[in-house]
Amino acid sequence: MTQPQRVARPITFALSKGRIFDETLPLLQAAGIEVLGSPDSSRKLILPTNQDNLRIIIVRATDVPTYVQYGAADLGIAGKDVLHEHSEQHAGGLYQPVDLNIARCRMSVAVAQGFDYENAVRQGSRLRVATKYTRAAREHFASKGVYVDLIKLYGSMELAPLVGLADAIVDLVSTGGTLKANHLEEVEHIAAISSRLVLNQAALKTRQAELQPIIDALMQAAIEPSHN
Ligand code: ATP
Ligand code: MG
Secondary structure, eight states, rough: OOOOOOOOOOEEEOTTTTHHHHHHHHHHHHOOOSSSSSSTTTTOOOBBBBSTTTEEEEGEEEEHHHHHHHHHSEEEEEEEHHHHHHHHHHSSSEEEEEEEEEEEEEEEEEEEOOOOOOHHHHTTTOEEESSOOOOHHHHHHHHOOOOOEEEEEOTTTTTHHHTSSSSEEEEESSSSHHHTTTEEEEEEEEEEEEEEEEEEEHHHHHHHHHHHHHHHHHHHHHHSSOOO
16 A cells, blocks of 8 residues: 655745735745735635745734644744844844834824923933833843833733833834824834844755745845835
């Protein structure tokens, strides 16, 4: 009797739905990769592509580095914001992120309109800062020599200063529309943010022949001006 052939699992690519998925699609298309289905039109978490050896998994943005680090995904795309927070707790396993220049925005400090942030900083007041990005916030205020009490949130940071939970927030801003709609103002720029390709270190060694063309094609597509 013949043994059943062992088929290697397809290369698994972790993406999050929303802007990262939307902005990755054109890069994949430029690389000849069509994703079959979309996270918006179905509840499927595993999407096949037009290439038998490649599938997409849809995970929370903050979970992308975890899937890649443990090798459940061979590669993924995550924001610099997410990678910076992730690497504080989990060293190793992720290979050299390549900046794809997509999902660009900035990380900023914002306060309620009318709150005199400069003055509070000058006076050495202790600030209450609400954020999902506790590592980035801690490092930012430490470098300024400002004492902060950090309050960890998981979403809707804009609300915190409006209801007295915090004096300031650290959040991502692109147009500033959300801040404005909530009567907040941006008072300090912390970092420029974009999304990066991350690779599982072991997969890069054992499946390099399959991974390299995908990496090269994504990098090539990312530097073409039509996608920036
Ligand atoms: P979830 O919605 O599942 O809680 P999330 O809010 O982190 O997760 P998104 O809002 O889709 O998910 O953000 C995913 C990534 O996109 C972020 O980690 C960041 O790198 C980038 N991003 C977030 N906000 C913006 C923005 N306003 N403009 C451009 N890119 C952004
Ligand atoms: Mg979101």
